[in-house]
Amino acid sequence: MTPEPARILIVDDEPAIRQFLRISLGSQGFCICEASTGAAALHTVRERLTTEPIDLILLDLGLPDIDGQQVLRTLRQQVGIPIIIVSVRGQEAEKVRALDGGANDYVTKPFGIQELLARIRALLRQHPPAIAPSRYQCGALSVDIAAHRVTFHGETIHLTPKEFAVLQQLISQAGRIVTQTHLLRTIWGPSHQQDTHYLRIVISKLRQKLGDDPHTPSLLQTEQGIGYRLCVEFDREDISE
Numbered sequence: 001m002t003p004e005p006a007r008i009l010i011v012d013d014e015p016a017i018r019q020f021l022r023i024s025l026g027s028q029g030f031c032i033c034e035a036s037t038g039a040a041a042l043h044t045v046r047e048r049l050t051t052e053p054i055d056l057i058l059l060d061l062g063l064p065d066i067d068g069q070q071v072l073r074t075l076r077q078q079v080g081i082p083i084i085i086v087s088v089r090g091q092e093a094e095k096v097r098a099l100d101g102g103a104n105d106y107v108t109k110p111f112g113i114q115e116l117l118a119r120i121r122a123l124l125r126q127h128p129p130a131i132a133p134s135r136y137q138c139g140a141l142s143v144d145i146a147a148h149r150v151t152f153h154g155e156t157i158h159l160t161p162k163e164f165a166v167l168q169q170l171i172s173q174a175g176r177i178v179t180q181t182h183l184l185r186t187i188w189g190p191s192h193q194q195d196t197h198y199l200r201i202v203i204s205k206l207r208q209k210l211g212d213d214p215h216t217p218s219l220l221q222t223e224q225g226i227g228y229r230l231c232v233e234f235d236r237e238d239i240s241e
Contacts, residue, residue: 006124007031007052011041011071012060012086017109021058024113025120038066042074045081046179046226053176054081056123061087061098069101076102078177078226082123086111136171141210141219143171150210157209162187166202170220170230179227203228 010021013036022032033054035041041063045054057075061068072083082104087094090108098106105119136143140153145168150157159167165187170178184193192198203220206212212219221229 005029005031006055007033007048008120009033009035009041009044009054009057011035011038011057011063011068013037013062013064014060017060020113025117028117030120036064038063038068038071041071045075045079046177047182053173055127056120057081057083058086059083059103061085061089061094069097072098072101072103078223080127080175082127084116084119084123086116136174143167145171152209152211159206159209162202163206163209166199167206170228174230177223177227177229181227183227 008025008030010018010025010032011034012018012021015036018034018036022034026032031052033044033048035044041057041059045057048054059068059072063071068085068087072085075081075083083102084105084107085095085098085103086107086109087098088109089095095106104123107116107119135145142151143149148164150159150164150167166183169183169186180196180199181193183199184195188195188198203222204214207214207220210219219231221231223229
């Protein structure tokens with residue numbers, strides 16, 4: 001399968017910078033989205049974890065609401081998306097703080113677009129955009145999305161439509177957080193976005209059927225107050241090739 005264009009989130013409060021980057025990166029085939037505040041950036045990343053997830057973030061440090069260093073730390077607690085700091089702050093201490101805080105790279109304004117593009121390409125080679133596969137294997141657990149078939153130790157596991165739908169959503173973003181809001185809205189509908197007890201029941205049933213210890217889950221992991229994550233040890237196979 002051909003990978004989709006990488007999606008880049010530009011986080012900067014200066015409209016001129018966002019426009020320059022949008023045009024420059026868009027001309028290279030990247031899909032661009034923007035945020036002018038730290039809060040907007042965090043919201044965008046969370047909401048798009050399963051629907052067009054962000055592949056790379058360009059983060060300014062001088063944001064009007066939340067300092068970029070704090071935004072960086074918050075992002076690193078939640079996601080592993082590559083982050084390049086693009087900031088006017090050129091002091092060595094600021095760079096060290098950002099890199100120690102989880103940034104993958106640091107570019108000082110003003111910058112050359114060709115250098116920035118090269119850094120983006122280098123990071124995306126290390127963290128390529130995911131191709132959604134249709135078969136997964138994790139130890140004794142096998143999931144065939146196309147056939148709606150789940151087996152554990154060779155035995156067929158019967159899942160309800162809701163259980164399979166939740167598992168499929170988690171599989172589509174294995175290793176990443178899938179928010180409670182997204183799961184409820186996608187599977188139960190917009191009117192059930194606050195009905196988190198529905199989701200807890202389904203997750204509990206899935207853990208039981210998939211042999212995942214609810215006290216120390218290794219397969220379906222809970223991100224408290226945010227959502228759920230399927231373990232990254234899943235082996236992916238695209239059976240459409």
